[in-house]
Amino acid sequence: MSQTDDTSSSDEEDYGSLGLSMVSITGPSRHDCGYCKGKDTSISFGIWAHNLTCRDYQDLIDRGWRRSGKYLYKPDLEKSCCPQYTIRLDASKFNMTKSQKKVVAKFNKYIKGKSEKKSASLKEFMHEAEEQTEAGDHTFKVELEPASWTQEKFDLYAKYQHHIHHDKKEDISKNGFKRFLVDSPLTQEEIYGSYHQKYLLDGQLIALAVLDILPSCVSSVYFLYDPDYGFLSLGKYSALREISLVQDYHTTIETLHYYYMGFYIHTCPKMNYKGRYAPSDLLDPIDYTWHPIETFKSQLDHQSFVSFVQEKPGERSWPAGWVDPAILETEKVTDQVFVMIGQGRVAPVNCLVKFDASSQFKKEILDYIAAVGIPLAQKMILC
Structure with missing residues (x-):
């Protein structure tokens, strides 16, 4: 399920020709910051895209994602040293x-x-x-x-x-x-x-x-x-x-x-x-609404992480902008998240034996859904 290089199969190319996005999970990562030169202070969550429709990528960048080649990443603005806010004109x-x-x-x-x-x-x-x-x-x-x-x-x-x-x-x-x-x-x-x-x-x-x-x-x-x-x-x-x-x-x-x-x-x-x-x-990093940059600047002068969503201290334990994990567990979201199983076939990810047998694998899937959002997770095919 994890992928770091482009090894697209004929199945993936076939699904791409049908207008479906095909992605693999690379997961969380820490890197040295290219801006302040901090050591392992830039934190993000990533996926590798084999095929990606332009509509799906539009929806991803409107959730704070960005691509570098075929690698897509979503910075953790709350924990990274130099928060990266999506900007548009x-x-x-x-x-x-x-x-x-x-x-x-x-x-x-x-x-x-x-x-x-x-x-x-x-x-x-x-x-x-x-x-x-x-x-x-x-x-x-x-x-x-x-x-x-x-x-x-x-x-x-x-x-x-x-x-x-x-x-x-x-x-x-x-x-x-x-x-x-x-x-x-x-x-x-x-x-x-x-x-x-x-x-x-x-x-x-x-x-x-x-x-x-x-x-x-x-x-x-x-x-x-x-x-x-x-x-x-x-x-x-x-x-x-x-x-x-x-x-x-x-x-x-x-x-x-x-x-x-x-x-x-x-x-x-x-x-x-x-x-x-x-x-x-x-882009607000929690609810993905857009606000004039002047509104942000007045607060960014005093604090590095800014959101206009009113939260109580300690109310949220997951990364900013991610779906509440409780929702993923209670609404059976994984019934509609599909994974390629070979020979042109896909199946709900929760049908895989290791989904319940491996807590690490299950967490990887749930983190992915939380990071890209439920609608996109149910549109893009995992491979």
Whole structure:
């Protein structure tokens, strides 16, 4: 039932083609924190996704989950050193600040020699650099394509990781790049799925955005760029470009109007800049309702874990946002949680002999249901 590598069987691929998600439980984990450098202070619960529908992933990120390649994890905001709050922006209501306009104007001026549009919509402003003129100093193009591996993309990734994140060259591998930024469990469904957005300057790849396009949002997975072009503020530019992409999709898909920037960490400057794109909301870690980031900030200045659910001290003994274990025991939820048993067959997980024979196995299953929520646990197939 546990899985750490992608060993998808033909059964799993068949179920994936039927529009069903196939996942394995990896369970709880502790890691060193990449933000405050704490030792084993980042705590999460994980699953490995062999196939994942875009609808199911949308529901998972709306419960505080996030993917890295095919590995999905849900941080424990209450116990981790640097709580990670899911953040989203309503792109249909976005207005650029003066400083954000300057980023785009500076970029357009570099490409064309001058920025011609003083007053324009975000879409017009963002696409100005792609307009071809004889007087332009450079040519610029943005291309969106399904996530794929190329040598050019890997070379850019290696340069970025070495110069920006100071990774040792010997630690940067093609397989690592593929697992992290190419492999995705998402099932391609019309426009939905995992994509690479390429930034081409004079025909050369200078930046790459990894994006998931989902029923309600465009979710930013990762962004990397050529350090030689750091003076163009490509990180800030790309965020505005992705907001513009959401606005484009919203014209034909009414429900798709959010831009998810991953996690917001209040105490980390590398992560709290996301709050500068307004209007943004943060996800309550207990009841999964959205609240304006300003409402959170007033409390995050004084405490690291914030929820607007009123709880009595000691009232809850399980992780924040998990389903009450008592509910799972009394409502026979496991009758409708299915596991693959081979040869294209599935069965309720509580029919397995070891469900009752092994208390550890039973706890693993109940923890999984509690972490993903009952509706998703009863939709996704365990393997």
